[in-house]
Amino acid sequence: MSLTTEQEITAEAMRRWSTAQDPRLARLLPLLVKHLHAFAREARPSMAEWMAGIEFLTATGRICDDKRQEMILLSDVLGLSMLTVMLNDPRTADATPSTVLGPFHIDASPGAERGSDLADGIDGARLHVRGSVRGIDGAPIGNALLDFWQADHEGFYEAQLGSEEARLRAILSTDERGGFDFWTVMPRGYTIPLDGPVGDLICRTTISHYRPAHLHFIVSAPGYIPLVTHIFPSGADYLDNDVVFGVRQELIVPFEPVAASPDGIGAHHEVQYDFVLTPAAEVAVQPRR
Known part of the structure; x- marks a missing residue:
């Protein structure tokens, strides 16, 4: 024609x-x-x-x-990732909100036991992360999986350091009461990678190219909707202008300083967070138009 x-x-x-x-x-x-x-x-x-x-x-x-x-x-810096997360967020009102996956997740993080120090041999102020995983009914979820990863105290992931070894990431399980805890380092806010085409494009604007400090989690358990989320330290820089639009108010929590104790635990920070998952049965299947 x-x-x-x-x-x-x-x-x-x-x-x-x-x-x-x-x-x-x-x-x-x-x-x-x-x-x-x-x-x-x-x-x-x-x-x-x-x-x-x-x-x-x-x-x-x-x-x-x-x-x-x-x-x-x-997709992140254009706001498309976060918009898609919001359009597809299956959580109920009481569940932990989702946010962006980010570009540095890998599928083969090593396993770690409860109480492990993921930062063994890595510089930075120590951080104790603890909490629980439960359903919206308050019931603890034992053997839930937490896929965790973060940037280091200088704001770098291993891919940016040219390292082939997994670093500051792990797969952990909750105990029978839904509890978890591990040690790591305080994360730092960082600039997105500027050495590629996306960074070059950002640098042609006045857009901030920084992300606030955060910890990444994917939390999953049989019978529940998997949760992709972060937690952010309250008072962190760039919470109001995160380059990937990923901050949600419910995910901002205190990372409290803790003094050294007589039993030999040195000064550190501690963050406690309870992840709440939405049961798969609670999500009505909506027909796609």
Whole structure:
């Protein structure tokens, strides 16, 4: 067929992509075409700008590997990740809120026992993390899994240090009463990686490229909706302008200083947090439109 107008191109592209065999794809892809074409009509990119966009996306893909996800970082700084989290948050009113996954999660963190020191041999002020996992009914959840990771006292993950060894991350289980505790170091707020295409783009703006200090968790247990979340120290810098929009008020908690004790435990900070999971049965399956 002969396409002679902008509107005809959009209509035909939407028609073609609506033929996807999967019903959800047949819904999503025409919408993508519709809004992508609308952006182009409003922005009216030059051919050079169009090519610059293609080259940016190509460079973003090339820097991704099993320890660094630049595409997730791009989604994060555009606010898309947090918007998607909010649109899909299945929690009930009493459950712990979700936030972004971030670009530095890995799937093969080592296991650790309760009370372990994950920062053995790593500099930084010591931090004792303790708490529990329970359901919205208050019942403790034994043998829940906590997938934990964090940046170090200087704001670096191992991928940024060129290390192949897992660092300041672990998989831990709760006890029969739903309790957990471990030792680590106080996290530091940090800049997102600026050595890639996303960092270069941020540096062309006045947007803060910092994240507030935080600890990452994925909390899961059979029969419950997995929870992807952080906890943030109250009073931390950048809580009001987190570059990835990930701060939620319920996740800001005190990291209290604790003096050295006579039994040999040195001065440290302590944070206590109780994660509340939503039972899978509580979430009504909503049909996708």
